[in-house]
Amino acid sequence: MPNTQQPIIRVDNLSFNYPEEAVLKEINLEIYPGECLAILGLSGSGKSTLLNLLASLDTPTAGEIHYVFQDQEYTVDSDGLTLKKGNTTKPISRDTLRSHFGFVFQTPFMLGNFNASDNIGLPLRLRRKPVKEIHHLENEMLNAVKLQGKGNLSADQLSGGQRQRVAIGRALIHRPAVVFADEPTGNLDSATAKGVMETFLNIVIKERQNALVLVTHDPCVAAYYADRIVYLVKETPDEGSVLVHRGLEGLEDIRQHCSKAVQHFFN
Numbered sequence: 586m587p588n589t590q591q592p593i594i595r596v597d598n599l600s601f602n603y604p605e606e607a608v609l610k611e612i613n614l615e616i617y618p619g620e621c622l623a624i625l626g627l628s629g630s631g632k633s634t635l636l637n638l639l640a641s642l643d644t645p646t647a648g649e650i651h652y653v654f655q656d657q658e659y660t661v662d663s664d665g666l667t668l669k670k671g672n673t674t675k676p677i678s679r680d681t682l683r684s685h686f687g688f689v690f691q692t693p694f695m696l697g698n699f700n701a702s703d704n705i706g707l708p709l710r711l712r713r714k715p716v717k718e719i720h721h722l723e724n725e726m727l728n729a730v731k732l733q734g735k736g737n738l739s740a741d742q743l744s745g746g747q748r749q750r751v752a753i754g755r756a757l758i759h760r761p762a763v764v765f766a767d768e769p770t771g772n773l774d775s776a777t778a779k780g781v782m783e784t785f786l787n788i789v790i791k792e793r794q795n796a797l798v799l800v801t802h803d804p805c806v807a808a809y810y811a812d813r814i815v816y817l818v819k820e821t822p823d824e825g826s827v828l829v830h831r832g833l834e835g836l837e838d839i840r841q842h843c844s845k846a847v848q849h850f851f852n
């Protein structure tokens with residue numbers, strides 16, 4: 586299991602407050618390559634906030650997040666991002682760190698002027714990769730997310746599930762070390778949700794041994810797909826949520842409680 590390896594992300598005593606509300610309190614967490622980690626919690630418990638902090642889209646109020654990618658060590662704290670070189674550290678742009686990430690938002694978005702293929706290739710276009718390579722990888726990804734033949738369609742010609750698969754293709758095409766997905770199946774019917782999760786697991790974990798951090802409020806989705814679940818729990822109204830870790834046996838317990846229909850569907 587994952588903990589025989591070095592974590593690629595280590596969260597130390599991370600807290601996050603809005604001026605009017607404490608959201609997260611002293612969170613500690615490690616994320617390993619090759620695992621699907623699910624973050625569960627009630628609505629408003631701070632799941633999206635934690636995911637945004639992990640993806641360096643937001644800045645901690647206190648505590649630190651450490652990352653190790655391709656032997657480079659990065660640290661984010663309330664002062665921003667630094668890269669460690671030998672015994673010294675220097676501030677760097679967050680784009681360098683974010684290039685290791687893919688992000689899928691709950692509501693799928695496509696840039697309106699671009700077709701499905703162009704939307705999937707966006708991260709490569711922003712990196713100014715050669716056009717031939719981009720087209721090759723876009724076609725490969727269209728197949729992987731089961732949208733072959735639909736590359737020329739625009740957002741209004743695609744269903745919600747198809748747009749979500751475009752968003753997944755875009756999050757995966759640059760082969761990020763970690764994919765963060767915020768309720769990626771929240772707006773989908775069960776059959777489409779199953780397809781979406783299987784695409785993720787095949788591409789992120791089975792093919793590449795990268796990490797998937799999955800935020801969901803649905804314990805059954807987490808129990809069937811995650812290797813590990815952590816829970817955000819708001820214990821008192823005035824303090825931020827704490828992170829509760831439970832053992833692997835917790836997964837089997839949850840599966841037992843998923844409805845018969847769900848068990849039948851996922852098995």
Ligand SMILES: Nc1ncnc2c1ncn2[C@@H]1O[C@H](COP(=O)(O)OP(=O)(O)O)[C@@H](O)[C@H]1O
Nearest residue numbers: 603606608626627628629630631632633634635
């Ligand atoms: N931009 C914001 N400004 C102020 N409060 C916010 C903002 N975004 C989220 N919150 C509050 O932070 C808390 C956690 O939100 P969020 O991380 O979105 O929870 P979850 O994803 O678990 O539903 C909620 O009480 C929410 O109202």
Ligand SMILES: [Mg+2]
Nearest residue numbers: 632633634767
């Ligand atoms: Mg949320």
